[in-house]
Amino acid sequence: MPDTAHFLDRIFSPDHFSKEELALIRSQYTQVHFKKQDYLLREGRTAQHYWFVERGFIRSFAIDTRGNDISTNFYTTGNIAIDWPSFFLRSPTRENMQALTDCTCWQLGFERFQSLFHSIERFREQGRTTLVGSYFELKNRSISMIADPAKDRYKRLLEEKPHILQNVSLKQIATYLGITDTSLSRIRKELAQEQ
Amino acid sequence: MPDTAHFLDRIFSPDHFSKEELALIRSQYTQVHFKKQDYLLREGRTAQHYWFVERGFIRSFAIDTRGNDISTNFYTTGNIAIDWPSFFLRSPTRENMQALTDCTCWQLGFERFQSLFHSIERFREQGRTTLVGSYFELKNRSISMIADPAKDRYKRLLEEKPHILQNVSLKQIATYLGITDTSLSRIRKELAQEQ
DNA sequence: GAAAGCACTTGCCATAAGACAAGAAATAAT
DNA sequence: ATTATTTCTTGTCTTATGGCAAGTGCTTTC
DSSP: OOTTOOTHHHHSOTTTSOHHHHHHHHHHOEEEEEOTTOEEEOTTSBOOEEEEEEESOEEEEEEOTTSOEEEEEEEOTTOEEOOHHHHHHTOBOSEEEEESSOEEEEEEEHHHHHHHHHHOHHHHHHHHHHHHHHHHHHHHHHHHHHHSOHHHHHHHHHHHOGGGGGTSOHHHHHHHHTSOHHHHHHHHHHHHHHO | OOTTOOTHHHHSOTTTSOHHHHHHHHHHOEEEEEOTTOEEEOTTSBOOEEEEEEESOEEEEEEOTTSOEEEEEEEOTTOEEOOHHHHHHTOBOSEEEEESSOEEEEEEEHHHHHHHHHHOHHHHHHHHHHHHHHHHHHHHHHHHHHHSOHHHHHHHHHHHOGGGGGTSOHHHHHHHHTSOHHHHHHHHHHHHHHO
């Protein structure tokens, strides 16, 4: 594999698209860089783009009625960072998206997305699959929030996204798990003692 | 409006589709009836259809690791009753879908959906919008589960889906809210005393 | 119409998690 | 380096919710 291998080949496999389709798709994405702390999206604005993350970490979060910051998701290499409702319903978002580290991403705007979506069958199949995958993840998280104790949710997060812990504060992890940083600290203590 | 107005006109507005498209779409849906307690979908199976509800109430639920039944959603007139991940990823579901009352629904299978999705641009736009709408609802529910106390979640459910309470046991509402029926009973008592 | 079953409530106690505040420890800023 | 700031831990107390069991009232069933 030469150095020239394009990151987007990882997202759009040459096995599934023709050379022409791949060229068209690639031509529509643009590489963008974010510095640590940069906002990709701010509450109240409408998402004009989405991003495939090539390098770095991103966090999305919402502010609840009492002004608390609640992490809703974390994104890293290979993930799609997108606010689905805002991007597709063309409506103001309730969420923020912020770079946790310097990032390299591949960006696509709405109009360009629409054009690819309606012209390339396989592109819309893949897009739908990605969206449904996000839905599935969210539903599992939602059920877990009801059915599993916080300690189990934390352990599962550790297994599924171990790299996240390197880049996120406990406070931010805690709100993602639906608990306070204090409680998370105690859970971590218990887990440490169990080993 | 004559009696012959088709229920599906409510879903696929004649304002947005040509006569031909509407005829094609209608021809693909079939009306089906479910008796109270009938299962539309069972855990472990793959969703072969989805339904638009014309009349009646449906509940979806998952069984957690300890064997508890957890309500994941309620559907009634005008709603789409679908397990998005199972239907689109063609994979076994973790959920069950069951009629709470006798129901009349309009059913569509996967192959027929695919054909409409790829041949009618507006159909796929609307389908995407519906899916994103479900995603949005689920995300709000998910954030609410973290940010709002159970009493608030219950009050909001009362406002947003008052008709559901007529057809669902408190036990089933409680698991939807992420609490036990005992706690819900106490919350209801408090609310009654506040008035 | 007695019996069985279901839905809901209530009481008592246990437990998980929150609120708040004070320290430690680590990081960043000057 | 020294301060300042943030992050994490810990203690004490409060609160929300769960678990279990008993009791009430409503249906369903035969």
